[in-house]
Each structure stands twice: as structure tokens, then as C-alpha cells.
Amino acid sequence: MATFNEGSLKKKLDDLNVSTQSIQTVSLWLIHHKKHAHTVVNVWYKELVAASESRKLTFMYLANDVIQNSKKKGPEYNKEFGNKLGKVFEHLGSLRLDEKSTRGLNRLLSVWDERNVFESDDIATYRKSLSRAGSTGGEVEELKRNHHEKKVKDKEAKKREYTGKYEVHTSKKLRKEIDAYHPSTPEPRVRKESENEMSLFGGSPHASSPPADPPEPEQLIEALQELENAATSDALVREKIANLPAEVSDVSLLSKLQDTSQGRALSEKVEEALAMLEAYNKRLAEEMEARKAVARMLHDYIAHQKDLLAQAEETLEEHRLKQGKVKKVREEPSMFDKSTDISKVNQH
Known part of the structure; x- marks a missing residue:
């Protein structure tokens, strides 16, 4: 540097x-x-x-x-x-x-x-x-x-x-990471001027929020592994959502209802689908926060490594300068060698 x-x-x-x-x-x-x-x-x-x-x-x-x-x-x-x-x-x-x-x-x-x-x-x-x-x-x-x-x-x-029967919470380990890198105190929010300006105040993983100590490699790996259980990886729920019956979301099919019993049955299906979707949306929101936390961990870890690298480069440069001085001193003839050369000249 x-x-x-x-x-x-x-x-x-x-x-x-x-x-x-x-x-x-x-x-x-x-x-x-x-x-x-x-x-x-x-x-x-x-x-x-x-x-x-x-x-x-x-x-x-x-x-x-x-x-x-x-x-x-x-x-x-x-x-x-x-x-x-x-x-x-x-x-x-x-x-x-x-x-x-x-x-x-x-x-x-x-x-x-x-x-x-x-x-x-x-x-x-x-x-x-x-x-x-x-x-x-x-x-x-x-x-x-x-x-x-x-x-x-x-x-x-x-x-x-809301507490739906399909609700699944983020794992405790990952929640700890989120809490560590995203304090519960909300940051001031204003209209976004630009990505660069927002990132200076916490709008991106590269924000200038109060820095925490960089995570240990094991801690970072564990947080990344926890993301494998996030909502976007839950194939079972995604399949259930994809297979929801058409009458749950298509209002035009209401006209095909023949009696009250069919209406009640459809109402139950809609409520069940709504509970599942709201729970899944909540999990997606938690996953977004988790990914922000992991991104911030990666940012802090990389910044710390860059800082260590800069310090190591400066230390290396200092050692090179010292080595150059030592080498120069070694290459210079000693006082003993000079006196020997003078005595030889006097003899001649």
C-alpha cells in the first residue's frame, strides 16, 4: 500500500x-x-x-x-x-x-x-x-x-x-447470525436516490454500518450451509403451491358452484392455500434477511483479509528494505581488508 x-x-x-x-x-x-x-x-x-x-x-x-x-x-x-x-x-x-x-x-x-x-x-x-x-x-x-x-x-x-399451520421459522443458528449482523433497531429510511448512496447507510451488504469483528471461517461456512434449508430450497412446499387447484385463484370459476356445500368446501381450500402462501412468504422474507446477513459476513471477512494483506505487504516491504541494507553492508569491504590492501601497497 x-x-x-x-x-x-x-x-x-x-x-x-x-x-x-x-x-x-x-x-x-x-x-x-x-x-x-x-x-x-x-x-x-x-x-x-x-x-x-x-x-x-x-x-x-x-x-x-x-x-x-x-x-x-x-x-x-x-x-x-x-x-x-x-x-x-x-x-x-x-x-x-x-x-x-x-x-x-x-x-x-x-x-x-x-x-x-x-x-x-x-x-x-x-x-x-x-x-x-x-x-x-x-x-x-x-x-x-x-x-x-x-x-x-x-x-x-x-x-x-399471524400464526399459520404451515409456518416454518428460520433455524436458530442462522437467526443468531441475522441478529448479529442486522440489529433490531431500524435504520432511518428515505426515498432512494441511488444504489451508491443507499449502500453508504445500510442499503446493501457493503454498508458502512458499525463493523463487527470478522466471522471465523467455520462460522461463515456454517451460515452458508444453513441457507441450504431456506424457503427457496423447499421443493415440497413449492410443489404444493404449484399444484393448488385453479378454482382457488380463478374468480371466474365461482359461477360453477352449485350449492352451499361446494361454496364452503372452496372457502376451506382458499383459507388453507392462503395460510400456506402467507407462511411461505414469511419464510422468503426471513431468507432475504438471512442472505443479507451472510452477505455482510462475507463483506466483513473479505475486508478483514484485505486489511491483513495490506499490513503483510507493508511488513514485507520493510523487511526487503532491511535486507537491502544488510546486503549492502556485507558487500562493502571491511576495515581489515582495507588495511591489508594498504600494507601490500607499502611493501611494493
């Missing part, structure tokens, strides 16, 4: 864009050079102030990724960014930012507040500074978000009330 200096840091910040790959690549490089955190944050702040208004949100996304993903490696960045964010939000609040930037910044503060990245009082101060921008777009979006979250919670509560 490249040696750290201010020139290389500025070059990386100049090339930074809003894509997830760009942000995570620079973030990994900064975390690797965490011993230079003070210099990094000072340069980052100067570049953010000088950047165009459309790029300031990208700089904040980079800070978010570094802050959250460096927690397990040390408090350096959390401390250094914490010292600068007051000035940062005062600067941002002095501008007339567009609605997208204001919404993104408010969302970022909500994530920090929910995940206790910074003290609530500090975040309240940041919000107050940001509100000076004179844009009410963020407040409107927050009201919409709260309303949407309430609707989602109500819907989930109704779904949990």
Missing part, C-alpha cells in the same frame, strides 16, 4: 467521487494510515471547504465510512473528526445547499445519533448549525420518513400476529 504523504492524500481526495467503490477504497487507505489521523482530518477539512457544493456531501460520506469502520482499530479518527465536525457543520450551514445535500446530511446525522457514533448533544449542535442553511427540505423529508416508518412498523406488527 502506498506510503503516506500529504501529496498522495490530496490526490486521492481530488479523485474521490460518490460511488461506493471510490469512497471505500480511499477509506481503507486512510484507516491503514490511522497514525496520521490528525494530518488526514486537517487536510480533509481544508479540501472540503474548498470543494464545490455538489462534492461536499461526498466528503462527508467519506468521513462517515472512516469513522464507523475504524472503531475496532482505535479511537484516533473518531476523536480527530469529532474535533473538526463543529466547524464543518458551521461551514455547511453557511451555504445554500441543494435539497439532495441537505437531505443527505440530515440523514447522516440521524444514523450517527441512532448508532451512538457521537454524543447526542454534539449531534444536536450539528443539526442546529446545519439548519441555518435556510432549507426546509430536510425537515420535510424527515417528516415523510417518520410517517413511512410508522406505516412499515404497523404492517410488520400485523404480519407478526
